[in-house]
Amino acid sequence: MATTTTHxxxxxxxxxxLDWYREHARDLPWRASDASPWAVMVSExxxxxxxVKRVLPAYQAWLERWPTPASLAEDxxxxxxxxxxxxxxxxxxxxxHAAASAIVERHGGEVPxxxxxxxxxxxxxxxxxxxxxxxxxxxxxxxxxxxxxxxxARAVTGEEYPAQATTAAERRTAVELLPDxxxxxxxxxxxxxxxxxxxxxxxxxxxxGCPLRAHCAWDRAGxxxxxxxxxxxxxxxxxxxxxxxxxxAVLREAHGEVPQHRLDAVWPEPVQxxxxxxxxxxxxxxxxxxxxxxxxxx
DNA sequence: AAGTCGTGGCC
DNA sequence: TGGCCAAGACT
Numbered sequence: 373m374a375t376t377t378t379h380x381x382x383x384x385x386x387x388x389x390l391d392w393y394r395e396h397a398r399d400l401p402w403r404a405s406d407a408s409p410w411a412v413m414v415s416e417x418x419x420x421x422x423x424v425k426r427v428l429p430a431y432q433a434w435l436e437r438w439p440t441p442a443s444l445a446e447d448x449x450x451x452x453x454x455x456x457x458x459x460x461x462x463x464x465x466x467x468x469h470a471a472a473s474a475i476v477e478r479h480g481g482e483v484p485x486x487x488x489x490x491x492x493x494x495x496x497x498x499x500x501x502x503x504x505x506x507x508x509x510x511x512x513x514x515x516x517x518x519x520x521x522x523x524x525a526r527a528v529t530g531e532e533y534p535a536q537a538t539t540a541a542e543r544r545t546a547v548e549l550l551p552d553x554x555x556x557x558x559x560x561x562x563x564x565x566x567x568x569x570x571x572x573x574x575x576x577x578x579x580x581g582c583p584l585r586a587h588c589a590w591d592r593a594g595x596x597x598x599x600x601x602x603x604x605x606x607x608x609x610x611x612x613x614x615x616x617x618x619x620x621a622v623l624r625e626a627h628g629e630v631p632q633h634r635l636d637a638v639w640p641e642p643v644q645x646x647x648x649x650x651x652x653x654x655x656x657x658x659x660x661x662x663x664x665x666x667x668x669x670x
Numbered sequence: 671a672a673g674t675c676g677t678g679g680c681c
Numbered sequence: 682t683g684g685c686c687a688a689g690a691c692t
Binding site: 427519562575607609 | 688
Binding site for chain 2: 682683684685686687689690691692
């Protein structure tokens with residue numbers, strides 16, 4: 373099947389994005405030339421669904437305490453959960469700790485360089501494996517995060533937002549547009565992401581400052597609003613997630629064992645409270661030490 | 671494959 | 682105000 377190319381020649385797009393990135397890229401610590409692969413991996417875990425601004429201080433503190441996978445693996449998983457603080461989705465802390473252990477066990481303490489090996493680590497999915505391989509090891513991979521998907525949806529497909537789940541067509545676009553040379557591909561990947569983060573944003577894109585405007589299908593079509601199915605929201609008030617958050621906050625700040633009554637105090641409804649606590653235990657975020665006594669996992 | 675999983679900031 | 686969104690992974 374022949375590939376239909378409706379966008380500008382790829383090499384032109386590459387030049388535009390690389391030039392724009394060189395001029396406008398944020399100075400983020402995990403992009404520094406001396407950032408280790410481990411540092412890049414830590415940043416990617418933290419950036420899964422958490423904004424850059426909130427990640428920055430946590431990232432610095434984390435790497436000061438655990439500058440290598442081995443140093444984290446030697447500590448208790450509960451310490452990782454505590455250091456995670458209020459970044460949200462604390463299972464990521466547990467998975468990062470498990471990934472560090474796997475790196476020690478399977479890779480001699482060095483972050484693996486192969487995409488497949490990265491993908492096999494706990495908490496590392498398609499995106500994170502590609503991101504670490506690209507950003508830390510300067511390899512050629514299609515890096516499809518929410519920013520890149522949005523830029524492609526607009527510039528290539530002419531739609532305001534991508535579909536809920538990543539489609540095969542999106543992967544084809546990403547691969548088709550990937551520069552041949554690995555180092556150029558790595559710069560392209562981070563450049564498109566940055567463009568999505570700073571200019572081609574979800575709510576109020578600044579098309580006036582977009583280097584791709586002349587080549588953007590969505591802009592050419594008059595920037596029609598999103599037509600697809602309603603994107604499901606993330607309700608939070610009154611959910612188990614909220615209760616879990618409150619319970620875990622108590623355990624994080626306790627530095628030791630916590631009696632039942634202190635957990636009971638955070639949520640009045642006993643059935644939901646109990647269900648939330650059970651969920652935390654099942655997830656390994658909380659450890660029961662005796663009847664009615666809990667702590668972070670050791 | 672649609673749901674679940676935290677937290678905070680923005681308009 | 683409250684819904685929407687933020688470098689996803691997992692089941």
